[in-house]
Amino acid sequence: MQRILLAILVYLVTSQIVAINCYSVEPDEFLQNPKKELRARNISKNIRCLICQNQSIDESSALLAKDLRILIRKKIEHGNSDEEIYDFLTERYGDFILLNPPFKISTLFLWILPFVFLTAGFFVIFLHNNKSKKLDYNK
């Protein structure tokens, strides 16, 4: 039984390692300059693949993801800044293409609500504790 469990554990851990290292960038896409290549990789990790929508284009093997990776590298070679590249993509595909949504009026709730809920949660716990303490004293 223990052996089976160990085997399952080893499988889970190693499959995760393989998954973590699984990128779709193909060798012919790499830029010669390692600094520029790193910039391209970092941008690609922030860009959503619009076909496999929960993957970045760095991980996705969809055709469109490959086209976008190549385009980003071409733009870097042409001397465009990271911001210019992000602007170029959001002008065409909207903020949805960014895996990290920007802080804007339209995304205000998205960013603020978790903190509101968290504070409300603490408040409720605090009130509840107070109430039970009072009950204890009354005993």
Place this chain on the structure above:
Amino acid sequence: MKKGILISPIILFFLILFVFFYLLIIDRNPSELTSMLINKKVPAFEAKLLLENKTFISTDEFGNETTLVNFFATWCKPCRDEHPYLKKLSNEQGLKIIGINYKDDSKRAIKWLKKLGNPYSNILIDPNARLGIDWGVYGLPETFIVNSNGVIKYRLVGPISKKNYDAFVLKVKEVEK
């Protein structure tokens, strides 16, 4: 008062549950995106034509009449299903349709059009998806309606079919209002 505060997380929980459930059951496709180009001018571009050895210049072609821009490819099965409806739009509605042959083999595309008929006034080639990216295309086929001022008014992701043909014709008529 205090009781109300204590019960509020439960109410909130059911409220969120209701919203999620509502979004789940209504008829919508969550992966469908709205185009960023709606109410914007057609992007300026130049491209080679598939059937002639000429260059297509966008500024010369848009802005005279309602025009459809249809991204298609021979490798895309829904494009084939859509083809008869494009012919219908061109023949019955007299619409100008510009086809953009997206990441395709030109020889195959020519063969395909010979077999199925050609509803397009011009067919441009987009071998590296550069035009597709400029138009924000992400799934084939995609059809844009451009009005007579050269402004993009509507985008349909997916094929024009028996189901949505009439609604599409209505959309075409609406863009000139």
